[in-house]
Amino acid sequence: MRLLFVGDVVGRSGRTLVNAQLPALRDKWRLDFVIVNGENAAGGFGITEAICEELIASGADAVTLGNHWFDQREALVYIARQPRLIRPANYPAGTPGQGANLIEAKDGRKVLVVNMMGRIFMDTLDDPFRRIEEELAACPLGRNCDAAVIDFHAEATSEKQAFGLFVDGRASLVVGTHTHTPSADHRILPLGTGFITDAGMTGDYESVIGMDKDEPMRRFTQHIPVARFEPASGPATLCGVAVETGEDGLARKIGPVRIGGVLAPASPDFW
């Protein structure tokens, strides 16, 4: 299968670019399945029904989230009605929505999409290592699903890399999100799982992790909040990772994607 994962879409700048690019990328690369992280899509904080539906209409088969998943309160209700919207799986039992789902691609093949949050410098949720065992046991790759993608939303590179190795050979892709900065370590792990520590954001990089720089700079220098964080509004870079899987559901090829904005462009050379 040909999979594309698009990193945290930040605000209008990120949405405009991903909605403009995704339909053409689906055709050009003959993509079978697209996952977009939408935790910052609504003004930098959370996601709304309208924004999620627009991402799906543009070509997202699934939308994953992160620590900002409920910032727009309507998401707490909407997520129960939208099986393609996935929030971190390791929230307590009883939390609205789903942390994993088996989603059908256009051609009928099935993709397990899991969202999981790390715990280093983040909320202390349930153990993601224990939690992923349950999800993978319920839906083994190659038996119950044709591909399995885990969006591991975490701050610490160490935790992300340990998590990748922990599920190596049992998932098609472990993609890190949340730092909003793409890492250059995309590769296939020894047992066949595609991995990148962070996909980077889809937003304006002339910013502090997607936010207009003025308020973050004030808080770092003066330590007194003055205004709300506002997403930077310049041209975005679409950042993500492209993966091709084999018959067994494991990764055969992986490459970074960077389109538009101020970052150096990158596209998979295998499609």
Ligand SMILES: [Fe+2]
């Ligand atoms: Fe984010």
Ligand SMILES: [Fe+2]
């Ligand atoms: Fe985040």
